[in-house]
Amino acid sequence: MLLKVEQACKSYGALQVTRNVSFDVAEGETLGILGPNGAGKTTLFNLISGDAALDQGAVYFNGTDITRLKPHQRCRTGIGRSYQVPHPFGNMSVFENLVTAACFGAQVTEKEAWLIAEEVLESTDLRAYANQPAGSLTLLNRKRLELARALSTRPRLLLLDEIAGGLTEHEAQELVDELKRIKAQGTTMIWIEHVVHALLSIADRLLVIDFGKKLAEGKPQEVMNDAEVRRVYMGIDA
Numbered sequence: 001m002l003l004k005v006e007q008a009c010k011s012y013g014a015l016q017v018t019r020n021v022s023f024d025v026a027e028g029e030t031l032g033i034l035g036p037n038g039a040g041k042t043t044l045f046n047l048i049s050g051d052a053a054l055d056q057g058a059v060y061f062n063g064t065d066i067t068r069l070k071p072h073q074r075c076r077t078g079i080g081r082s083y084q085v086p087h088p089f090g091n092m093s094v095f096e097n098l099v100t101a102a103c104f105g106a107q108v109t110e111k112e113a114w115l116i117a118e119e120v121l122e123s124t125d126l127r128a129y130a131n132q133p134a135g136s137l138t139l140l141n142r143k144r145l146e147l148a149r150a151l152s153t154r155p156r157l158l159l160l161d162e163i164a165g166g167l168t169e170h171e172a173q174e175l176v177d178e179l180k181r182i183k184a185q186g187t188t189m190i191w192i193e194h195v196v197h198a199l200l201s202i203a204d205r206l207l208v209i210d211f212g213k214k215l216a217e218g219k220p221q222e223v224m225n226d227a228e229v230r231r232v233y234m235g236i237d238a
């Protein structure tokens, strides 16, 4: 297994946001995460990327216990992530954002970082915007840049947090096509997404979180047909 989350627990004050959540992700797999607003999905990402510390439990990446590593150390072991609200360096150009991500995340020389940035500009369709300030991009391009910054760190595991939210149907489809290409290159992905049909078009497996607990996990169609998932997530009584 590339990623192993074991009995993860996290509270903020009296609020138990993550309750004994365990799951694995195999190399090359795409895991989709679903759940109502506030269920604790982003918190789960924070526990994997190191943006938040676990109260109890452990996270293993490629067989190594990374529970106590800082976010930049986890990034350098191969965990890249995007954030629900994109926060690029707004005054820097798109290209400079990618070079920075490659230098610090992939720990390569500046020359190599330029090559990575060039390659990622191409694969994410951002070439035309390379010299624009990141802060001036449209929503779709900001989402693309969020993905591009994560890709520039050369991740083995890519964590995507609601990257299709707010996009038009056509834009979401473009993003899915892009993710399919990334998947085909062998990158392992975990994608939190409310745009269910986009998620279903690429996920190998689904995990549903409700009130910080694992509600269901398994093959996408089986999970979507689960009576409890339909009741909690879609408000449909079986």
Ligand SMILES: Nc1ncnc2c1ncn2[C@@H]1O[C@H](COP(=O)(O)OP(=O)(O)OP(=O)(O)O)[C@@H](O)[C@H]1O
Residues within 6 Å of the ligand: 012, 017, 035, 036, 037, 038, 039, 040, 041, 042, 043, 044, 084
């Ligand atoms: N740093 C924090 N301090 C206090 N409470 C927090 C913190 N981070 C998250 N929470 C709370 O934890 C709960 C879960 O939040 P989280 O962002 O993980 O949910 P989510 O499933 O990603 O939601 P959404 O689908 O709306 O993005 C929410 O009630 C949130 O207010």
